[in-house]
Amino acid sequence: MAALPSGLLGALDPTSDRAVFRQIADQIREAIDKGRFKEGAKLPSEAELVEHFGVSRMTVRNSISQLQGEGLVSSEHGKGVFVRPRPPVRRLASDRFARRHREQGKAAFTVEAEAAGSRPEVDSLEVKEERASQDISARLGSVRKVLSRRRRYLLDGRPVEFATSYLPLDLARGTQIAEPNPGPGGIYARLEELGRHLDHFDEEVQARMPSQEETKMLRLAAGVPVIHLVRTAYDSEGRAVEVCDTVMAADAYVLAYQLPAN
Amino acid sequence: MAALPSGLLGALDPTSDRAVFRQIADQIREAIDKGRFKEGAKLPSEAELVEHFGVSRMTVRNSISQLQGEGLVSSEHGKGVFVRPRPPVRRLASDRFARRHREQGKAAFTVEAEAAGSRPEVDSLEVKEERASQDISARLGSVRKVLSRRRRYLLDGRPVEFATSYLPLDLARGTQIAEPNPGPGGIYARLEELGRHLDHFDEEVQARMPSQEETKMLRLAAGVPVIHLVRTAYDSEGRAVEVCDTVMAADAYVLAYQLPAN
DNA sequence: TGGGCATACTCGTATAGACGAGTGGGCAAG
DNA sequence: CTTGCCCACTCGTCTATACGAGTATGCCCA
Structure with missing residues (x-):
């Protein structure tokens, strides 16, 4: 020695x-x-x-x-x-869901990742009809049954986030939103085609230590928290049309927001 | 036994x-x-x-x-x-710096806390002139010397966040911004009185485990991450007028943002 | 040359014991 | 009754030891 x-x-x-x-x-x-x-x-x-x-x-x-x-x-x-090396962080800009980014076709995650020189993957896609939890139901405006879309995102083979989207079943059933591949522009593009003009999104951000399952899903090292983000999409009539529940490896992200001053 | x-x-x-x-x-x-x-x-x-x-x-x-x-x-x-009991979380809305909230006089933290039935305190206030770090200088647009305002916030005796604001020295020196108590409406109100009409804020959010010093300052229990938030305020001419670097006990906060859809 | 094995090094898990230090309740002395 | 002390119970720190399991390397043998 x-x-x-x-x-x-x-x-x-x-x-x-x-x-x-x-x-x-x-x-x-x-x-x-x-x-x-x-x-x-x-x-x-x-x-x-x-x-x-x-x-x-x-x-x-x-x-x-x-x-x-x-x-x-x-x-x-x-x-x-x-x-512990600091992995490259993915910057999520507050305009990442802007309509103009949607027109071109590809999913936001893919476009961004390739622009940053990383290899994106989407994984463990699961589409299901289920009963809404109390929280989801409240966010969607007392909706009972929902379509859920669960998936995991990886960059260069490393899992960085997994997310579940919930949509009112009567809105999504039978549409391409219920397919594993929702088509160009993602489910937000499909929602607009269904006549639901998107108006704005609400995001709630929290940070905490991961559960056992999250540690496994994101292959997290000890001492890495997760960011828990819940996004609700509203159409121009003020109706909630989607809730997306996302858990992200905190060391892989920085979230950027722009706030008006008045 | x-x-x-x-x-x-x-x-x-x-x-x-x-x-x-x-x-x-x-x-x-x-x-x-x-x-x-x-x-x-x-x-x-x-x-x-x-x-x-x-x-x-x-x-x-x-x-x-x-x-x-x-x-x-x-x-x-x-x-x-x-x-571990889940402490009551403080919800930070994305309009918390809106001008209309400033007109009444009190600091945003105090108003919010009292509305929520908590007892707010501000602590370890320190105002200093110093050389800008590389990061702060870049965010403020190549400013060399800054005025820094450091303080800690407590709710019902529990420290929940501490923050340091940096302002270009040539802007803040000799004004009420350089006083321990910046007066009604806080430094944003003073900036507007100085003719710097605020246009928008950029916020960058990250989460990580606390350093030794942060654990002490926020009296954090084991297994509680921090949210690191860096906010830059811009005036209507696009000049950065303030950078606020905040470290928050993650179990005490949920950040809420609203994003436009286009 | 190539494959496989032995080996040494790494961290992971678990035991048993000792003493220190913070907390709170009960008891005894004033 | 009040004060103060002691003690029992709690977690905190540290030692010494043992074996298991994953990794890398080099050597030997086919």
């Missing part, structure tokens, strides 16, 4: 009140912040850290799990612990 | 591949989901769980730390582990 390259990590302060495992986490965090460990770089192994700091392995593991919770590092069984 | 009330938690499956500490976490998670432990309720103590599942204490602690990372529970030294 080779000694740690000197200068990478300092020593503990035995007189400090701060718990040893926190001091170790502090040292590593500082080393990452100062660039002594770069993005994607491998940290010293647990055994090396044990040696360097003269503590037991559980203490070192405790430090590392601290840093994992902060989203700073992620460990890979059999390989090591690595500084 | 009393036995656990039966029915609250099940047993382990020794034939399962799933790690014991995960199985225990699963059991507790399910019990919470199904309402067998309510919000704010105390979980069985570590000793009781050790007894119930017949495992060592470190294994139980591992399970609990798993649940903490998910934001489901939080532990309090000397008291126990509790199901």
Whole structure:
């Protein structure tokens, strides 16, 4: 076992009140912040850290799990612990559903991804008729039965979001909206063809830690929250025509909005 | 040590591949989901769980730390582990900076909080002249020196967000904007009095786990992400007049936006 | 050359024990 | 009755050890 390259990590302060495992986490965090460990770089192994700091392995593991919770590092069984690289973020502009973007045909996700030089995929598409949950029903204006469209989006093979759209069943049944492939311009284009001129969207944004299932669906590393976005589409008569419930890997997105000042 | 009330938690499956500490976490998670432990309720103590599942204490602690990372529970030294109550969320509407809300005088935060029946406070106010960071400078349009206003907001004694506003120094120096109390309607009202008619705001929203300092400033429990919001205000000539960098406790907020459809 | 295996290194899981420190209730002394 | 202390219970920190499982590498043998 080779000694740690000197200068990478300092020593503990035995007189400090701060718990040893926190001091170790502090040292590593500082080393990452100062660039002594770069993005994607491998940290010293647990055994090396044990040696360097003269503590037991559980203490070192405790430090590392601290840093994992902060989203700073992620460990890979059999390989090591690595500084978590910041993946390229996808910027969602507030005009991304503007009609003009719809006219050309392709789905917004595909167009954007290809423009950014990524390979987009859509996955696990499922179209179903079901009873609306209380929340969805309220958002759609007391609708009982809905058509749900569930799908997952990937960029370069990495899942980044999954979403479920809910539409009033009497509106969507028998239309192309009920097909797996809703055609050029997506379901919003189909809604307008059905005479529902879209007026505006409401979006509600929250952030939280993922559930077990979300961690699996998005293959999330420890310490990565999700953004939960619920969008409701309204037609020009003020009727809600669609609710889209989206869960996104928070490290893959920045949402951009424009607000008027009056 | 009393036995656990039966029915609250099940047993382990020794034939399962799933790690014991995960199985225990699963059991507790399910019990919470199904309402067998309510919000704010105390979980069985570590000793009781050790007894119930017949495992060592470190294994139980591992399970609990798993649940903490998910934001489901939080532990309090000397008291126990509790199901994390969902605090009341503050809804930020996209018209919250509309001019009409400014005319009346009070700060937006105060008005909103009082309307919701909470006790608002503003804290650690600090006004400074400083050199703009690269990011802030870029957002303000190559401004070198800025006035920064830093403050923290609390609801019923709980810190929920802290924010720093940056304004071009040549714009703000010597005005009431440079005073700790910017007067009725806040700095946006002062900017308009200075002839800078506000046109719109850009907001960028990201979510991530908090840094050490943010955890302290917002007194965040484990497993609570932050929402990082950067707002830029533009006047009617398209000049950026303010950048506000805000970090919010994600469990205290839902952001609401309205997007036009064309 | 190519395939497969042994091996050494990585992190993952689990045990058992010890002591420290925060909290709250009950009891005893004033 | 009030005050203050002690104790029991809680989680926090740390050690030492053991074995399992995933990964990479190099060597040997076919």
